[in-house]
Amino acid sequence: MDRWNWVMVRAFGPAAVALLVAMLTMAILSHWQATPLLAELMVVGRWIPLLALVASLWLLLAPIYRLWQWQRGKGPNCPRCDGPLGYERAGYASRGGAYRRCYACGDNVNHRHYE
Numbered sequence: 001m002d003r004w005n006w007v008m009v010r011a012f013g014p015a016a017v018a019l020l021v022a023m024l025t026m027a028i029l030s031h032w033q034a035t036p037l038l039a040e041l042m043v044v045g046r047w048i049p050l051l052a053l054v055a056s057l058w059l060l061l062a063p064i065y066r067l068w069q070w071q072r073g074k075g076p077n078c079p080r081c082d083g084p085l086g087y088e089r090a091g092y093a094s095r096g097g098a099y100r101r102c103y104a105c106g107d108n109v110n111h112r113h114y115e
């Protein structure tokens with residue numbers, strides 16, 4: 001795969017996984033309705049696909065916004081390959097603290113390099 005295919009996989013892969021979870025839980029819950037014993041669990045279980053759909057929507061829109069900002073030159077770029085960076089993750093203080101992962105090369109970039 002070339003560089004931009006990896007950008008798409010790293011940016012939108014979590015949204016695809018959340019969407020898959022929503023579809024699988026919907027399929028499982030549709031079978032639960034037929035069983036009277038499991039039908040009571042539907043009260044709680046019916047929220048799982050909705051939460052997964054909301055999560056997948058967020059995981060789709062947030063990378064779109066980050067890529068759009070990066071394309072306009074306002075988002076943080078990777079110092080190694082100049083690619084777009086993902087969301088900020090809390091890192092260990094002993095390893096330099098917060099960091100972002102590059103969508104293009106997969107490198108972890110410490111917050112000192114993009115702030």
Ligand SMILES: [Zn+2]
Nearest residue numbers: 078081102105
């Ligand atoms: Zn990079």
